[in-house]
Amino acid sequence: MLCVVSAANVLGWTVSGVALGARQQRLSASEYSLRRWLLILSAGYVLGCAYRSVLPVFDVPRQVMVDSWLSSVAMGRSVATLAELRFVAQWALLLRESSRATGSSFGRTASWVMVPLIVIAETFSWYSVLTTSNFGHVIEESIWGLCAALLVASLVTIWPRCPASMRPLLALWCSAGVVYVLFMFAVDVPMYWSRWLADEAIGRPYLSLAQGALDVSARWVVSHRWEDWRSEVVWMSLYFSVAVWLSIALVHAPLPRHARPATA
Numbered sequence: 001m002l003c004v005v006s007a008a009n010v011l012g013w014t015v016s017g018v019a020l021g022a023r024q025q026r027l028s029a030s031e032y033s034l035r036r037w038l039l040i041l042s043a044g045y046v047l048g049c050a051y052r053s054v055l056p057v058f059d060v061p062r063q064v065m066v067d068s069w070l071s072s073v074a075m076g077r078s079v080a081t082l083a084e085l086r087f088v089a090q091w092a093l094l095l096r097e098s099s100r101a102t103g104s105s106f107g108r109t110a111s112w113v114m115v116p117l118i119v120i121a122e123t124f125s126w127y128s129v130l131t132t133s134n135f136g137h138v139i140e141e142s143i144w145g146l147c148a149a150l151l152v153a154s155l156v157t158i159w160p161r162c163p164a165s166m167r168p169l170l171a172l173w174c175s176a177g178v179v180y181v182l183f184m185f186a187v188d189v190p191m192y193w194s195r196w197l198a199d200e201a202i203g204r205p206y207l208s209l210a211q212g213a214l215d216v217s218a219r220w221v222v223s224h225r226w227e228d229w230r231s232e233v234v235w236m237s238l239y240f241s242v243a244v245w246l247s248i249a250l251v252h253a254p255l256p257r258h259a260r261p262a263t264a
Helices: 001-024 029-054 073-102 105-131 135-161 164-202 210-217 225-238 242-250
Strands: none
Touching: 001 029, 001 242, 029 073, 029 242, 073 105, 073 135, 073 210, 073 242, 105 135, 105 210, 135 164, 225 242
């Protein structure tokens, strides 16, 4: 299913690129440059998610479905890191331009800190992947939730300064952002916290960073058992479909009427 969805996603990105090319003459040079960068960043995210769909990995237990080094945790996590940074960069670019157009200083500040925050989140993700301690995932997911909360707060500050025609879309984004924040702090973060507490309770030994670096590159466990993958099914299905569709759609997201995007 994930492979089929990923093939459709690549096709969707291609159609999005053709549509942007067709609009070029109707866009200012600066806006076309912005949207071209959004398309390029989306390509990295679409292809990264496609790679991870074909070669799925369950990081901490080193579990894979394809017996290949290309399916190792080292490769999967590296691809994921680059793809996720591109996705958040899309949001930061759009938020920067919308905030400049509407005069939202809060939004401008948030747009500058989002990517550095996700760099920190990815660092903690790597810590957990290397050491097998879920504590890093607790911090990682908390930072993602914080970034989403900053985005929602920024959209709220932009709301009264936007044309009425854009407000339904802003309302949809805010609603989706609130749901995401609630999910992260009510479900996702507590899940990793409980896993870490369970490991601590049984005195689970963790790997050092050096041991982990060798482990993620050289060890993987092949499994096709539903029981081994069931905890990953929901987030993988949504992440490699809905999130990718959103990334593609952001290329054509409307900007406030008076936005004059700078060359990216």
